[in-house]
Amino acid sequence: MTQAIFYVFAAIAVLSATLCILQRNPVSAALWLVSTMFSLAAIYVLLGAQFIAAIQVLVYAGAVMVLFLFVIMLLNLGHASSDMRGPSSVAAAIVIVGLLVIELAALWRYTPRRLASEVAQAPDLANPATMFAAGPLAQQEAAARGVVGGIAAPLFQVYLVPFEITSILLLAAIVGAVVLAKRKV
């Protein structure tokens, strides 16, 4: 049952993403991208990441896409002519993307067991047993602390310094955006 729902949302995501990159009108492209992000949120729920799914809808489908639509409408780009590249670029794109798909298609066959055995055999990793404990860890953590608690505990303990650096990044982004968008500095 979960598998069937996964494939339905995966099909919606791929279809919306394809339409997003082929749409001439930037507004419809943005709306197809919103559809992709919503189906990804549904897939996150199926993968047991309910909190990430909520954040995906709030931040990506909400805030970031509203920003995109706002800029598209501010610049009045709603009725643009076709902006596809020429045939030689299209041929190059097909070759590059084809190679990429062939390369990444190997991921499809991964199962948890195969991944664990490959990680255990890798010589350079520090210590697979401590890096990647066996078994579905996320479910255990979620069972122990709840869905949000399972994320909050490592975020504010192990990853506290990166988290604080993130706030500096956001501050820099705010200042940069304001300075760039100002007419006269």
Next chain:
Amino acid sequence: MLLGPALGLSAILFSLGVAGVLLRRNAIILFMCVELMLNAVNLTFVALAQLYGASGYIMVFFVMTVAAAEAAVGLAIILAIFRHKQSVDLQNINLLQG
């Protein structure tokens, strides 16, 4: 557990994002394709996090933060270029071309 299919889906979405970046000339649609690629990587992190614990979710957090900052700064740059050139077509933006 849906590990393989989720990784495969993220591979397809990432390739579609690359295809969009290579095919389009509209700077805003280019940015949306970059967001699509970031989303595909997020899906990889979530798919592996179900096996290897919450560190993957934390990484998704950081990717989302960087994506939001990138969208804000990038769109501000596009806005400034549009004011200068009256266009967001990358063909018209060749000031740095040798």
